[in-house]
Amino acid sequence: MPVAPRPYKLVCPKCGFTKIVRLESDALSGKDLLQLSVVCPRCGTAMNKEALNRFDRFMEKWFK
Numbered sequence: 001m002p003v004a005p006r007p008y009k010l011v012c013p014k015c016g017f018t019k020i021v022r023l024e025s026d027a028l029s030g031k032d033l034l035q036l037s038v039v040c041p042r043c044g045t046a047m048n049k050e051a052l053n054r055f056d057r058f059m060e061k062w063f064k
């Protein structure tokens, strides 16, 4: 059974916009690839990939 990759977040270094990315499986679809290379919807800056911290995990649990 393949294990789904852990979710991570994208953080814009310019304006602070963050987005949690949750891939549904380790088989990447076109939609997943789109999520892997995103620019900030607010300012168009390439966002950094970061691991989720405890607070993010808590938020994700409640805002699914």
Ligand SMILES: [Zn+2]
Residues within 6 Å of the ligand: 012, 013, 014, 015, 016, 017, 040, 041, 042, 043, 044, 045
């Ligand atoms: Zn931004």
